Amino acid sequence: MTDTTSGTRTCPGCGAATVSLAGAAPWCAGCEWNLDAYDGRRRDREFGWAWLDRWTYRLAFRMTRSQYARLVGRPLGANGRGAAALLTAAASLVLIGAVAALAVTGVWLLVAFSFPSLSVLLGGALLGLAVALRPRFGRLDPDLEVLTRERAPELHALVDEVAAAVGAPVPDVVGVDGDLNAYAGLVGVRRRRVLCLGLPYFGVLGPQERVALLGHELGHFVNGDPRRMLLTQPAFTMLGSAADLVRPVDTVSSGGLVEMVGEALGKAFGWVLSRLLFGAHLVLVSLALRDSQRAEYLADEMSARAAGTAGAVGLLDVMLATESTALAVRRESRAGHGADRWRTAAAEARAAAEDRLPLLRQLSVRDEVSLFSSHPPAGLRRRMLESRPAHEAAVVLTEERMARIDAELAKEYARVAREISWAG
Known part of the structure; x- marks a missing residue:
């Protein structure tokens, strides 16, 4: 249980008593004074240095609140995208071009010179580097239990209705797993659309909350989320992969002084280059995720169109209770x-x-803020929905129909329940 306590001081802004939950740094519930305080006891370390974690938190808090203020009351689809989206796309194009240049240069060195020669060795190295840094298209999670239309017709029919309500394409693959989560994504060269419903999550939701969940996830196929777009995915992965490739590793060496000095210099160069690449990766990802957060707000809006605002708001409250739900x-x-x-x-x-x-x-709003979070805080997402005109449900899921869906999933529910009970 989360204890609510009154603070020992009054708010300097409005004079009200401060509040706290579960030992969090107190804040004012009225004017939100001190809600932006860095509470290191409740946060996982991101960089390991307290001063840096504090500085990046404050930067993330300002950026998150600024984005919310910029988007609230505006059409999220038409006007929401900005500099972050353009930068992500431009960076991805540059990275793809750089990898293509490595590949072309490597092939040219292989065919233009005869073996053996240093040029051929360099060409092979460049070609190997290009292969290692190539964009990844993803693949189906091996833990995903795929449900065909024949196996789960009621679930697929509901997915079809919700997809039509939000203007999204129907997923090519619908499946379930045992996580307290859900996701939608694209995999493979053919970019197959995949919808995964975590049964512990889907199973605890009420009828309209389930519709809201489907509306939100299917909305990711049309909301311009850069994490799911082929053009922008390289911005999230390629610099990080390059940093891993050049990061020095410890090796056992029995050579002389010259070899030891050479190895030390090589490690120093690799360490510096790895840190530079990783730093650039962090900067690019943190900027790209601003547009991912915009896309989450838009997915929430689509969720409300499908399930009604009440259903979408209820789903966000379930997200706040993840620990109690898991328990x-x-x-x-x-x-x-x-x-x-x-x-x-x-x-x-x-x-x-x-x-x-x-x-x-x-x-x-305090706890979920991060430069590297793909989602805005649940509290801001709810405020964004409540600031907009209320939607009536486009898709209504009755208790009887929900029971038929659960009957289709009975075997999967039983399997997940066994796995949870065995996990201890």
Whole structure:
């Protein structure tokens, strides 16, 4: 249980008593004074140096709040994209061009000179480097349990309805796994659209929350998320891969002084180059993720169009209760219960935390901020939805239809419940 406490001081901005949850640094629930405080006890280290983690947190907080202020009240699809999206695309094109140049140069050196020669060796090295740095297209997760239309017709029919409601293409692959999560992505050279529903997550949701989840995930196929676009994916991976390739590794050497000096110089050069490449990777990714956060706001808007604003807002509140949801699913799974009890137990946990939800939403703005987060804080996502005209549900999932979907997934629910109970 998350304890709510009053602070020992009053807010210097409005004079109200400060509040805190679970030992967090106190803040004012009214004017949000001190909500931007860096609370190192509650945050994982990102760089390991306290001063740097504090500085990057404050930068991330300013950028996140600034983006929210810029987007609130505006059409997210038409006007939301800005400099971050253009920079990501431009950087990806430059990186793809650089890898293509390495490959072309390597092939030319291989065919233009006869073996043996240093040019041929260099050509082979450049070609190998180009292969190592090539864009990755991804592949299906081996843990994904694929559900065909014949195997789960009711689920596929619901996915089709929600896709039509948000103007998204139907996924080529629909599957489930045992994670408390869900995702949509593109894999392979043919860019097959994949929708994965984590059963512990899908199973605890109410009818309209399930529609909201589908609307959000399917929205990623049309919201311009740079993490899922072939043109912009290199910005997220290629510099990091290059940094890994040149990072020095410890080797056992029995050579003389000259060899030791040469090895030390090589390691020093590799260390510097690796850090420079990795630093550039971090800067590029942190900028690219600004556009990913814009895309998340747009996916939330699509979620509300499909499920209604109430359903989309309810889904965001479930995200705030991830720990209690996981605990409820684990407890019921160990007791031999299935998805119906998961949902009941998770709803009871949320109801018990109802009074604390407004503070949890505020605290998420502090806790979930990061330069390297692909999602805006849940509290800001809810505010963004509430700032817009309310949507009525375009797709209504009845209890009877939801029961038929769960019946189709009964075997998968039972398997996941066993895995959760065995995991301890």
